[in-house]
Amino acid sequence: xxxxxxxxxxxxxxxxxxxxxxxxxxxxxxxxxxxxxxxxxxxxxxxxxxxxxxxxxxxxxxxxxxxx
Amino acid sequence: xxxxxxxxxxxxxxxxxxxxxxxxxxxxxxxxxxxxxxxxxxxxxxxxxxxxxxxxxxxxxxxxxxxxxxxxxxxxxxxxxxxxxxxxxxxxxxxxxxxxxxxxxxxxxxxxxxxxxxxxxxxxxxxxxxxxxxxxxxxxxxxxxxxxxxxxxxxxxxxxxxxxxxxxxxxxxxxxxxxxxxxx
Numbered sequence: 001x002x003x004x005x006x007x008x009x010x011x012x013x014x015x016x017x018x019x020x021x022x023x024x025x026x027x028x029x030x031x032x033x034x035x036x037x038x039x040x041x042x043x044x045x046x047x048x049x050x051x052x053x054x055x056x057x058x059x060x061x062x063x064x065x066x067x068x
Numbered sequence: 069x070x071x072x073x074x075x076x077x078x079x080x081x082x083x084x085x086x087x088x089x090x091x092x093x094x095x096x097x098x099x100x101x102x103x104x105x106x107x108x109x110x111x112x113x114x115x116x117x118x119x120x121x122x123x124x125x126x127x128x129x130x131x132x133x134x135x136x137x138x139x140x141x142x143x144x145x146x147x148x149x150x151x152x153x154x155x156x157x158x159x160x161x162x163x164x165x166x167x168x169x170x171x172x173x174x175x176x177x178x179x180x181x182x183x184x185x186x187x188x189x190x191x192x193x194x195x196x197x198x199x200x201x202x203x204x205x206x207x208x209x210x211x212x213x214x215x216x217x218x219x220x221x222x223x224x225x226x227x228x229x230x231x232x233x234x235x236x237x238x239x240x241x242x243x244x245x246x247x248x249x250x251x252x
Contacts, residue, residue, distance in 0.1 A: 025222050037190065037194045040179065043172075049089070060073075060111075
C-alpha cells in the first residue's frame with residue numbers, strides 16, 4: 001500500500017479509516033469476544049518455554065563477561 | 069564504548085519470553101516461526117540494550133522489535149491460517165470454559181481470518197495489556213486508527229462467529245424475519 005506520497009494522502013487515508021467506522025458492538029458481544037481472546041492468549045502464554053532461549057541469554061551474558 | 073547489558077536486563081527479558089512467544093504465534097500462526105522470531109528479538113534487544121530507555125515499558129519496546137522483524141523478514145513466508153504445527157493441540161480438547169460461550173477452536177479460526185493489521189492490534193490491546201497509546205506507537209499510527217482497527221476486528225469476529233446482537237438470536241433470527249414479513 002502506497003501511503004507516503006505526501007502528507008495529505010496519508011491523512012486522507014487515516015480519516016477514511018476512521019470515517020468508515022462500524023458501530024460499536026453491544027457490551028455482551030464485546031464481553032464474549034474479550035473472554036475468548038483472553039483464553040486463546042492464556043493458552044499461548046502458559047505453553048512451556050523451550051530451553052533454547054535461556055541458553056541463548058546465558059551465552060550472551062557469558063560472552064560479555066569473557067570480553068572484559 | 070558499549071556498556072554490557074546488566075543481569076537485571078537479562079532477567080527482565082526472560083520474564084517477557086512467554087508474552088513474546090504468544091504475540092509472535094498470534095502474528096505468524098506458527099509456533100516454530102514464533103520461536104525463530106523470539107530468538108531474533110532477544111538477540112536484537114541484547115545487542116541494542118543501550119537504546120532501551122529505563123523506566124519505559126520493556127514489553128512495548130520488545131513488541132516493536134518483534135513486529136518489525138516479522139514484517140521485514142518473516143511475513144513473505146506466508147501465514148499458515150490453520151493450526152498446522154500444533155500450537156494449540158494439547159489444549160483444544162481440554163477447554164471446557166463455561167465463562168465463554170464461544171468455542172475456542174472456532175474463535176481461533178475466526179481470529180486467523182482477520183487482516184493482520186487488525187489481529188495484531190486486537191492482541192496487543194485486548195490480551196497483552198498494552199495501552200492504545202503504546203499500540204499506536206508500536207504500529208506507528210494514530211491512536212484513532214488503533215481504536216478503529218479494534219472495532220473492525222470485533223465486528224468481523226462477531227460476524228464470523230455469528231454472535232452479533234444484544235441477545236444471541238442464532239438460527240431463529242431468520243424465521244423471526246419471515247414472521248415479521250408475513251405479518252406486514
